[in-house]
Amino acid sequence: MAHTTIETLKTMLAHLDDAKKYQSLRDVLQSLPAPDLAPVFEDLSPEKRPVLFRLCPKDQAAALFAELTPETQQSLIEELSDKELGAVVAALCADDAADLVEEMPASVVRRILAQADAGTRRTINELLKYPQDSAGGVMTPEFMELRPGWTVRRAMAELRAHGFDKETINTCYVTGPDRTLLGEVTLRALVLEKDPGRPVQALMQEAPVRAATAADREEVSRLFEKYGLLAIPVVDAEDRLVGIVTVDDAMTILQDETAEDLAKMNAMAPSDKPYFRMSLWELYRSRAPWLLFLMLSATFSSLVIRGYEDALAAVTALTAYIPMLTDTGGNAGSQSTSTIIRGLAVGDITPRDWLRVLWRELRVALLCGGTLAVCNFGKMLLLDRMAAPVALVVSLTLVCTVLLSQLIGGALPVAARRLGVDPAVMASPVITTIVDTTTLLIYFNFARLVLHLA
Amino acid sequence: MAHTTIETLKTMLAHLDDAKKYQSLRDVLQSLPAPDLAPVFEDLSPEKRPVLFRLCPKDQAAALFAELTPETQQSLIEELSDKELGAVVAALCADDAADLVEEMPASVVRRILAQADAGTRRTINELLKYPQDSAGGVMTPEFMELRPGWTVRRAMAELRAHGFDKETINTCYVTGPDRTLLGEVTLRALVLEKDPGRPVQALMQEAPVRAATAADREEVSRLFEKYGLLAIPVVDAEDRLVGIVTVDDAMTILQDETAEDLAKMNAMAPSDKPYFRMSLWELYRSRAPWLLFLMLSATFSSLVIRGYEDALAAVTALTAYIPMLTDTGGNAGSQSTSTIIRGLAVGDITPRDWLRVLWRELRVALLCGGTLAVCNFGKMLLLDRMAAPVALVVSLTLVCTVLLSQLIGGALPVAARRLGVDPAVMASPVITTIVDTTTLLIYFNFARLVLHLA
Numbered sequence: 001m002a003h004t005t006i007e008t009l010k011t012m013l014a015h016l017d018d019a020k021k022y023q024s025l026r027d028v029l030q031s032l033p034a035p036d037l038a039p040v041f042e043d044l045s046p047e048k049r050p051v052l053f054r055l056c057p058k059d060q061a062a063a064l065f066a067e068l069t070p071e072t073q074q075s076l077i078e079e080l081s082d083k084e085l086g087a088v089v090a091a092l093c094a095d096d097a098a099d100l101v102e103e104m105p106a107s108v109v110r111r112i113l114a115q116a117d118a119g120t121r122r123t124i125n126e127l128l129k130y131p132q133d134s135a136g137g138v139m140t141p142e143f144m145e146l147r148p149g150w151t152v153r154r155a156m157a158e159l160r161a162h163g164f165d166k167e168t169i170n171t172c173y174v175t176g177p178d179r180t181l182l183g184e185v186t187l188r189a190l191v192l193e194k195d196p197g198r199p200v201q202a203l204m205q206e207a208p209v210r211a212a213t214a215a216d217r218e219e220v221s222r223l224f225e226k227y228g229l230l231a232i233p234v235v236d237a238e239d240r241l242v243g244i245v246t247v248d249d250a251m252t253i254l255q256d257e258t259a260e261d262l263a264k265m266n267a268m269a270p271s272d273k274p275y276f277r278m279s280l281w282e283l284y285r286s287r288a289p290w291l292l293f294l295m296l297s298a299t300f301s302s303l304v305i306r307g308y309e310d311a312l313a314a315v316t317a318l319t320a321y322i323p324m325l326t327d328t329g330g331n332a333g334s335q336s337t338s339t340i341i342r343g344l345a346v347g348d349i350t351p352r353d354w355l356r357v358l359w360r361e362l363r364v365a366l367l368c369g370g371t372l373a374v375c376n377f378g379k380m381l382l383l384d385r386m387a388a389p390v391a392l393v394v395s396l397t398l399v400c401t402v403l404l405s406q407l408i409g410g411a412l413p414v415a416a417r418r419l420g421v422d423p424a425v426m427a428s429p430v431i432t433t434i435v436d437t438t439t440l441l442i443y444f445n446f447a448r449l450v451l452h453l454a
Numbered sequence: 455m456a457h458t459t460i461e462t463l464k465t466m467l468a469h470l471d472d473a474k475k476y477q478s479l480r481d482v483l484q485s486l487p488a489p490d491l492a493p494v495f496e497d498l499s500p501e502k503r504p505v506l507f508r509l510c511p512k513d514q515a516a517a518l519f520a521e522l523t524p525e526t527q528q529s530l531i532e533e534l535s536d537k538e539l540g541a542v543v544a545a546l547c548a549d550d551a552a553d554l555v556e557e558m559p560a561s562v563v564r565r566i567l568a569q570a571d572a573g574t575r576r577t578i579n580e581l582l583k584y585p586q587d588s589a590g591g592v593m594t595p596e597f598m599e600l601r602p603g604w605t606v607r608r609a610m611a612e613l614r615a616h617g618f619d620k621e622t623i624n625t626c627y628v629t630g631p632d633r634t635l636l637g638e639v640t641l642r643a644l645v646l647e648k649d650p651g652r653p654v655q656a657l658m659q660e661a662p663v664r665a666a667t668a669a670d671r672e673e674v675s676r677l678f679e680k681y682g683l684l685a686i687p688v689v690d691a692e693d694r695l696v697g698i699v700t701v702d703d704a705m706t707i708l709q710d711e712t713a714e715d716l717a718k719m720n721a722m723a724p725s726d727k728p729y730f731r732m733s734l735w736e737l738y739r740s741r742a743p744w745l746l747f748l749m750l751s752a753t754f755s756s757l758v759i760r761g762y763e764d765a766l767a768a769v770t771a772l773t774a775y776i777p778m779l780t781d782t783g784g785n786a787g788s789q790s791t792s793t794i795i796r797g798l799a800v801g802d803i804t805p806r807d808w809l810r811v812l813w814r815e816l817r818v819a820l821l822c823g824g825t826l827a828v829c830n831f832g833k834m835l836l837l838d839r840m841a842a843p844v845a846l847v848v849s850l851t852l853v854c855t856v857l858l859s860q861l862i863g864g865a866l867p868v869a870a871r872r873l874g875v876d877p878a879v880m881a882s883p884v885i886t887t888i889v890d891t892t893t894l895l896i897y898f899n900f901a902r903l904v905l906h907l908a
Contacts, residue, residue, distance in 0.1 A: 033662055035680050051626035125801035156645065163646050170624045170642070170684075187641055188624070191610065191616050208487055216709055226489045226711055228554035228702035231683065233556045248682035251708075255679055258712055259796060264881065267785050274802035275793060280814065284821045287789050291856070294785050295826055296833070300518075305774040312773060319766060319773050320759040323780050323890050330784070330884050331721050331748050335741050337722035339729060342713060350730035360734065367738045372749055380752070402745070428720065428882055436777050 005032055009040055013048065026055050034063035042072055042277075050079040059444050062091035069277070070103040077108055085250055086115035093167060094120070095140040096251070098127035127243075135220045136213035138253065139234045144172040146200050148182055153196040155185070168246055171231045174204050181233055181241040183207045214243060219259045221250035222347055261345060263339065265427035267294060295341050300437040301326075308444040311453045317386060318447055321394045325443060329401040329435035334370065336361055336379035336409030341423045344413060354414045361410035362403070369402030397443045404442075405435045444453030459486055462653070467502065482508050486850055488517035496526055496731075504533040516545035524557040530563055540569035545620060547593040548574070549703070552581035581697075588676045590667035592707065593688045593697030598626040600654050601638055608652040609639070622700055628658050635687055635695040637661045651848045667696060672711045672785055675704035676801055715799060717880035719792065721748060753762050754891040755780075762898040765907045771840060772901055775848045779897060783855040783889035786822065788882035790815055790863030795877045798867060808868045815864035816857070823856030847904050851897045858896075859889045 009028050029037065029052070041049060053076060056064060062304060065073065065088055077085060089097055089112055097116070101109050101124055113121055130136025144166045146155050155172070162282060163169045167224050172190070174182045184206040193203060207376055210233045211220045224247050234243045234249075253420065260270040267290040271278055278286075305312070305322075305443060312319055340357060343349035373395040380391035413423035463482050465758075483506070484492065491510075495503060495518060511519060519527065519542055531539060543566055551570070555563050555578055558881040567575055578593055584590025589779050596852035600609050600618045609626070628636045628646070637658040644701060645837055647657060664687045665674045665792045677686060684706075688697045721744040725732055759766070759776075766773055794811060797803035803811065827849040863885050867877035900908060 031660075031662070031680075033681055035682075044836060078553070097637055149807070160646055160648065163642070168642075169645070185800075188622075191641065191645065192614055192622070194614065194782075198864070207483075208485070225702070225705040227487055228489075230701070241699070247705075248679075248862075251679040251701075251705065254705075257798070259800075262716075262796055266787050266788045268793070275797040276802065276807075276810070276814075278749070280817055280821070283814070283818045286823050287786075287818065288822045291782060291785055291789070291822055291826055295778060295782050295830065295852075298781055298880055299833075299837075301781075302774040302838070305777070306771070309770050309773070313770060316763050317760070319763070319776075320756040321757040321777055323759070323894070324749060326777050326780070327752055327755075327784075327883075327886055327890065328745060330781075331745055332741075334720045334882065335722050337721070338716055342716055343729040346709070346713075346728075348730065353730075356730070360729075362735070363739065364732055364737045367734070368745055369743045371742050372745055375746060376749065381754075384756070398749075408504050428788065429781075432781055432784070436781065440777070445642040451799065 006036055006040060009037075013033055013040070013044065013052070022055060025052075030060065032068050034060060036066050038067035043283075046075050046079075049076055053080075054084070058091055059088065060340045062088060066092060066096040069273070073100065074104060074108055077104070077111070081388060082115055083109070084161065089116045089120060092143050093140060094123045095127065095138065095167075098124050101128065102132065127399065130213055133217050134213060135215040135217060135232075135234045135245060136243070138217045138220075138243045138249055139213075139245050140167045140249075142167045142290050143231075143233075143244040145175050145179075145241070146168045146172050146185060148174050148199065148201040148204065150200045152190055152193045152198050152200065152203070152296065155190055155200050156196075159187075159190075167244065168231055171235055171244075173207075173241055173244070175198055175241055178238070178402040179240040179242075181207060181210065181235050181239055183234070184257055189326070192253075200297065207233060211217075211245065212237070217245075217253050218345070219347070221253040221257075224250040224252075257345070261424040264422060264424035265341065266425075267291065269430040290429070294433055298436065300433075301440055304437055304440040304444070308440075308447075311444055311447050311451075314453050315390065315447065316452055317390055317441070318393070322440070325397055325401060325439050326432070327396070327434045328398060329370065329405045329439045330428065330432035332365070332402040333405035333409035333431035333435050336365075336406040337413055337427050337431050340410050341427060342415045342418055344423050348435060349414075351414055351418045354411070354418075361406045365403045365406035366399075368406070369399035372402060373398045389450050393446045395444070396446050396450075397439065400442045400446075401439045402440055403433065405431065407433060456492065460490055460494060462697070463491075466821065467494070467498065467506070468478045476509060479506075482531070483510055483516065486524070488514060488521050490686055491518050492521035494805060496523065500529050500533075503530055507534075508538070512541065512545055512844035516542055516596075520546060520550040523727070524698065525578055527554065528562055531558070531565070533751060535568055539565065543570045543574060547594060548577045548581065548596050549592065549621075554580045555582065556586065564598060576838050576877065584667055586669050588667060589665040589669040589671055589686075589688045589696070592671045592674075593667075593699050594621045594703075595697045596621045597685075597687075597695070597698040598623045599695070600628050601625050602628050602630065602653065602655040604654045605651050605653065606644055606647045606657070609644055609654050610650075613644075615640075621698065622685055625698075627661075627687055627695055628654055629695055632692070633694040633696075635661060635689050635693055636688070649889075661687055665699065666691070671699075671707050672799070673801070674699055675707040675711075678704040679708075680801075682827055702861060711799070715795065715876075715878040718876060718878035721881075721883040746884070748887055751887045752890065755887075757893055758894040758898070761776045762901075763896075765901050765905075768907050769844065769901065769905055771844055772847070772897070777854060778892045779851055779893050780827065780886070782852060783859045784882065784886035785892045786819070786856045786857035786887035790819075790860040791881050791885050793868055793882060794864050798871055798877050803868075805868055805872045806870075808865070811864050811868060812861060815860045819857045819860035820853075823853040823858070826856060833840070843904050847897070847900045850900050850904075851893065854896045854900075855889065855893045858892055859885065 012025050021102050081247050090275050145162055172185050176182050184207045185200055189203045209223055213234055231246045232350045233241055236242050261325055263270040269286040270288055375394040376398055378390050380386040411424035416423045416426045466479050556663055626639045630636050638661045639657050643657045662768055663677055663681050667688055667690055685698045685700045687695055688694050717724040723740040725740055820861050830852055831845050831849040834840040866880035870877045870880045
């Protein structure tokens with residue numbers, strides 16, 4: 001349904017200058033949610049964008065604006081009059097306005113703040129004090145506050161008077177003197193209450209889940225899933241309510257964090273742009289440095305092989321199993337490392353568990369390594385027709401490689417977290433490079449030992 | 455705060471038989487949210503669990519029950535009387551009850567259905583008709599339905615009368631004859647409306663986002679993030695409203711799907727259990743088969759090396775660069791493949807885009823491969839003191855490997871999606887194995903060509 005509307009819109013936009021059927025265009029615009037409209041808008045030529053933007057109703061214009069990339073936002077702002085810009089800033093949610101100010105260059109920021117009214121300006125400046133990746137940096141101050149002594153009737157009247165510009169009123173917050181957070185009341189509880197004279201206090205729940213302004217935004221977002229919440233109150237050091245984080249923002253944060261982890265785990269610099277919105281140059285810059293770094297790190301494995309050239313020359317068959325051994329090490333390592341990285345991200349594993357993690361990984365690795373060694377030994381004897389001592393060397397190496405890879409794969413993410421480094425960096429590519437060298441060292445030393453090479 | 459309470463609870467439970475301070479235990483229990491209580495409960499010995507369970511207030515008992523693993527649910531059900539079981543089933547949400555029936559063995563299911571009242575039984579059977587991974591399989595039929603002609607006053611009265619057992623009333627659904635979905639009305643709009651005589655129709659929005667019962671549950675869950683929704687209506691083929699999916703379930707689904715993708719991308723069988731809840735045997739079973747499969751697939755790379763043993767014997771230095779080349783191929787491939795898998799999962803990329811994907815990957819790969827080749831050529835000449843022809847062979851192979859890896863890495867996930875296979879399987883480990891063999895073939899053929907080997 002939305003798809004057809006988008007196609008219609010695109011056709012209309014292609015003929016914008018010819019037909020100028022503005023009214024029908026306006027109708028199509030209104031029926032499209034901002035997230036569907038944004039990509040069409042981004043693809044427009046810069047001179048058509050202000051025309052389309054002015055055709056949107058005020059609220060939709062603000063929603064559309066919040067969905068745009070910073071580049072498009074900036075080019076659009078440069079086309080808008082001061083008055084139009086003021087209207088956009090007034091219609092934006094406080095947290096979106098603060099994000100905008102954070103992204104724009106100084107000259108644009110000056111124009112934005114000049115057009116904002118005093119209250120908005122104060123709110124924006126307040127929000128900008130918090131780091132972008134903290135609960136304070138993603139919260140909105142537009143929440144509904146109730147007093148514990150109010151009756152349900154009074155609370156509903158206050159909602160009607162002040163609820164319209166709040167980010168959500170589905171959960172309302174009960175505060176004491178100095179805005180100390182006492183608890184939460186859901187709109188549901190207020191509406192379903194049959195006695196309008198009952199005090200808000202009686203419907204209040206204690207809000208066991210609350211976040212400090214400095215709390216990590218990813219950790220706060222995970223609480224939504226765990227407790228099934230729609231909003232989480234954010235309090236300062238004195239337990240005063242300063243804002244709320246809503247579930248829609250939490251979902252976006254989790255999606256961004258997952259994408260970031262996935263990029264790092266696959267040796268790429270993270271980007272918050274969708275694939276087709278990244279330029280070739282951006283894709284190149286996210287990939288090439290890591291490939292280069294890992295390629296140069298492989299120098300160590302080259303050095304090991306060159307150090308054992310005599311052994312390889314004596315038993316040429318050994319070379320044939322190098323890729324299998326290093327790949328198995330890499331695969332085993334990435335199994336552990338991805339399990340631990342995910343466990344740390346979701347909160348199933350804490351850095352204090354490191355000893356338990358290593359103990360489990362050790363036992364699993366012995367089981368896996370043993371299985372592989374037995375199968376490989378049989379396969380090398382029966383299928384590859386190799387001599388038993390060579391098969392023994394490869395199989396023994398397999399056990400040690402899997403053991404070492406899963407231990408390193410289990411330890412490095414936990415160590416990274418303890419050192420304050422993102423565990424996601426300690427994933428497959430880095431592990432593979434580390435494991436390669438050690439696997440080769442083990443391999444050649446077993447070969448020397450078992451095959452009695454010099 | 456919750457942490458201290460959990461510790462207190464654990465201490466009390468350890469001395470449960472001695473002190474029997476049931477009242478204070480009850481107080482501690484009531485202050486803990488079910489998601490915090492569940493892990494403590496799971497760790498209890500089976501004979502203590504029913505004691506604790508009976509101490510929980512009814513609603514908390516149901517919430518706790520829904521958080522438990524199927525194993526614990528089953529062992530607990532076996533301890534409960536028929537009457538107690540009936541109370542739990544009655545207090546469970548309809549979708550949780552259906553999930554329970556789906557997980558339990560036949561004998562337990564018979565007991566559950568025997569204790570459920572006729573309405574619950576019908577609802578459960580209705581929900582069980584839909585596949586578990588469809589919108590129908592995750593929806594709840596407990597939504598609030600309004601008529602377009604009702605006044606706001608009437609709607610609020612209906613909410614007060616029937617709203618208490620609905621999964622959410624923050625969004626209400628306006629239906630016509632035969633339950634055809636006409637649109638949505640938020641509770642917020644109803645509460646903020648100043649004219650109680652206004653018809654519901656006037657506050658209604660058209661609900662542009664709706665899901666078919668057969669829609670994939672992951673795709674439906676992604677819509678929440680995109681459009682910032684709290685609930686999505688699920689309709690049958692005749693556009694009749696049959697249920698809703700709520701944002702808390704969507705978050706859980708997305709978390710599960712991400713964990714599943716991550717496991718597959720790292721050559722593991724997915725599990726929905728947290729790391730420390732998996733037994734050693736379960737960890738082993740999730741890892742060993744893939745390691746074994748990939749190890750055996752590496753036979754191809756062994757065969758290639760054995761086929762070119764003469765070339766390797768003639769220029770022994772060639773062996774030293776094998777791990778670097780295969781690792782670079784693996785890394786380059788996993789960059790592309792993880793980017794495309796993520797893009798497909800999030801919806802940034804559709805299978806129809808395959809030609810655009812390949813064209814982008816081709817150009818990025820040439821840029822990356824070129825950079826690596828130039829750096830490697832310099833490094834081999836200056837640092838490794840290799841002859842120029844050998845450096846040329848390795849560098850040419852690098853360009854081809856990166857190109858091939860990123861093309862294969864870009865193509866395979868899209869191809870998998872088109873064939874109905876989960877793209878996440880076509881990730882780093884599988885790509886590495888495929889790329890190894892081709893890299894070695896390219897390498898040795900360049901060596902023959904440039905170094906004039908037989």
